[in-house]
Amino acid sequence: MTATAQWQRTEAGYTGVQPDAEWAREVRELAAQRDAVLLAHNYQLPEIQDIADHTGDSLALSRIAADSTASTIVFCGVHFMAETAKILSPGKTVLIPDERAGCSLADSITAEQLREWRGRHPDAVVVSYVNTTAEVKAETDICCTSSNAVEVVRSVPADREVLFCPDQFLGAHVRRMTGRSNMHVWAGECHVHAGINGAELAERAAAEPDAELFVHPECGCATSALYLAGTGAVDDERVKILSTGGMLEAARTSGADSVLVATEVGMLHQLRRAAPDIDFRAVNDRASCRYMKMITPAALLRCLREGADEVRVAERTAQRARASVERMVRIGNPGGGE
Numbered sequence: 139m140t141a142t143a144q145w146q147r148t149e150a151g152y153t154g155v156q157p158d159a160e161w162a163r164e165v166r167e168l169a170a171q172r173d174a175v176l177l178a179h180n181y182q183l184p185e186i187q188d189i190a191d192h193t194g195d196s197l198a199l200s201r202i203a204a205d206s207t208a209s210t211i212v213f214c215g216v217h218f219m220a221e222t223a224k225i226l227s228p229g230k231t232v233l234i235p236d237e238r239a240g241c242s243l244a245d246s247i248t249a250e251q252l253r254e255w256r257g258r259h260p261d262a263v264v265v266s267y268v269n270t271t272a273e274v275k276a277e278t279d280i281c282c283t284s285s286n287a288v289e290v291v292r293s294v295p296a297d298r299e300v301l302f303c304p305d306q307f308l309g310a311h312v313r314r315m316t317g318r319s320n321m322h323v324w325a326g327e328c329h330v331h332a333g334i335n336g337a338e339l340a341e342r343a344a345a346e347p348d349a350e351l352f353v354h355p356e357c358g359c360a361t362s363a364l365y366l367a368g369t370g371a372v373d374d375e376r377v378k379i380l381s382t383g384g385m386l387e388a389a390r391t392s393g394a395d396s397v398l399v400a401t402e403v404g405m406l407h408q409l410r411r412a413a414p415d416i417d418f419r420a421v422n423d424r425a426s427c428r429y430m431k432m433i434t435p436a437a438l439l440r441c442l443r444e445g446a447d448e449v450r451v452a453e454r455t456a457q458r459a460r461a462s463v464e465r466m467v468r469i470g471n472p473g474g475g476e
């Protein structure tokens with residue numbers, strides 16, 4: 139046992155372990171013993187991002203997981219993301235450091251609710267954002283990301299109804315972009331987006347007229363900003379709607395002194411690393427996802443020591459969910475430059 143051995147399980151997550159050099163050494167050693175690749179979503183704590191083999195958005199990480207030769211995937215992100223990795227890599231062991239790391243957006247629709255909704259629109263095509271459970275994906279015709287949602291909906295014949303879930307802001311954005319009147323949108327949302335509300339975004343942009351504005355809509359937390367940018371509430375020229383890869387690239391090439399970032403605050407870590415001379419600031423410091431932050435140093439250590447928590451998806455569900463994810467991958471640019 140080492141100095142970092144003890145952790146406590148609390149409601150907010152596992153605590154009691156410092157991310158020091160000894161922790162880092164043990165994490166890397168255990169990962170090697172388990173033949174595991176460590177993946178960290180952009181919204182993870184900085185120390186988790188720094189120890190990971192790869193960081194990125196959920197889809198990019200799922201693809202890395204599928205291509206990896208490692209037999210075990212440790213997914214430092216929220217549960218639906220680890221499930222997506224399992225759906226795309228059914229033969230691999232997928233671990234999440236704390237299975238309680240959920241997602242308020244994914245929780246806003248259940249498979250039963252979707253079946254009931256579909257029952258009322260039997261000829262409709264169901265399009266679901268990737269922030270959904272495996273069971274909801276299994277009831278879906280085509281999944282989408284924020285990068286290809288418009289193209290996915292455009293791919294549906296004009297005379298077919300579309301049921302879009304679960305994100306109401308992304309849905310409203312897609313409806314406006316496609317001009318589609320036969321599209322029904324589920325009233326779901328991510329709790330973090332409330333920290334990036336329209337009024338605040340417009341106010342911050344007005345107060346800092348020289349700052350560029352980066353909006354990263356992946357993950358639901360900034361889809362309200364995406365919607366607002368589309369209404370013209372903020373000057374178009376200053377707003378850049380970017381994927382993770384696009385945002386890091388824009389950071390490296392931007393001539394701006396300061397950039398306001400409308401997304402979950404975890405993304406700031408990657409941006410500051412990519413362009414240390416730019417003053418990156420969150421539109422709202424409270425835009426932090428408590429589920430993402432449940433993947434603590436203690437949780438990661440426990441995961442690697444105990445081989446827990448393992449993510450399992452029933453074979454039939456995984457098969458049907460995989461079909462809707464694969465249709466998504468074939469349309470437009472789902473990874474948005476990742």
Ligand code: SF4
Pocket residue numbers: 216240241242243244269328329330331357358359402427428429430
């Ligand atoms: S930021 Fe929002 S959409 Fe993303 S994991 Fe957290 S609750 Fe879910």
